[in-house]
Amino acid sequence: MREIASGFREYATARRSALRRTAYLMCGDWYLADDLVQDALAKLYVHWRRISAAGEVDPYVRRMLVNGYLATHRRTWRREITTADLPDRATNTNPDDGTRDLLLQALASLQPSQRTIVVLRYWEDLSIEQTAAALGCSTGNVKSQAARGLDHLRAALDSSGVLKGEPA
Template identity: 40%
Template sequence: MDRDASFQAFVDAHQRPLMRLAYLLTGEAHLAEDLLQSVLVRMIGRWAKLRHIDNLAAYARRTMVNQHISWRRRRGSGEVPSAEPPDRAYSPEDSAVLRIVLRQALMRLTPKQRAVIVLRFYEDRTERDVADLLGCSIGTVKSQAHHALARLRALAPELAPRLPVLDDDPAHVEGARR
């Protein structure tokens, strides 16, 4: 299989999950497309060396997370502070509204926290997998997940009942003792 055909086969097989990850990391369809495109451009340039890697999808995910974090460092958060929080004229049970609230809350996490939450809970990866993908220790993954979940609970209390509870979460352990 020639270079172009093998790369096209990789893209055909992995484009949807990579695009979904890009969207979850960026929170915007256009930025997600840009992120995925930049990762694929980087990969095709090195395809002769990369195609021999056992898990190219994992390599692409890690490259995407690193690229996203790098972009965020350069561009800043883009958050616009406001004096008053927005009025919440919706039912907390509305799943479409909860998805929007979750997306907005995710966008207020640090890029690394967001990557840990997306990889750990959305893609249902183990702490070891997330640590390997991000190039950090399992302790860092646990710490980032703990802080990110606490921040999500503070930013969007209506999501709290739906967020995962970590086994080592002091609030969870303390609540179990009562």
């Protein structure tokens, strides 16, 4: 049992921050990203012996992140609380994060499935086949959704002047 815990602990320690960044890019919320990673790692721990023996740890965890994100997105309307007062936004002191903010806004405007495909293909650098396997869809779907997502991102960034070299 200690051997299982040790192997899992090593994996979780080595991959947690990368998984958190991937989850953040999917959902756009650091707190939800933490929850998604925690849930995925908890599910992984239960099946660690089988998954690690098969050598399919990263694809399994990615699938759990995707499933968790899409499930959360489907039930978001149940958790949403409307308020009359909007919270103040924190001011950014980083002079270069205007472009980053525009990119994150453009990414957030994608449909959840498109966003997930773009993140897995271009952030996680998965092949079309690996992305299709992670999502349980066809490679044709991955190709078309990735192309549409990139077109949307390109249009959003082009209209803001980022692609023309203008400051954000």
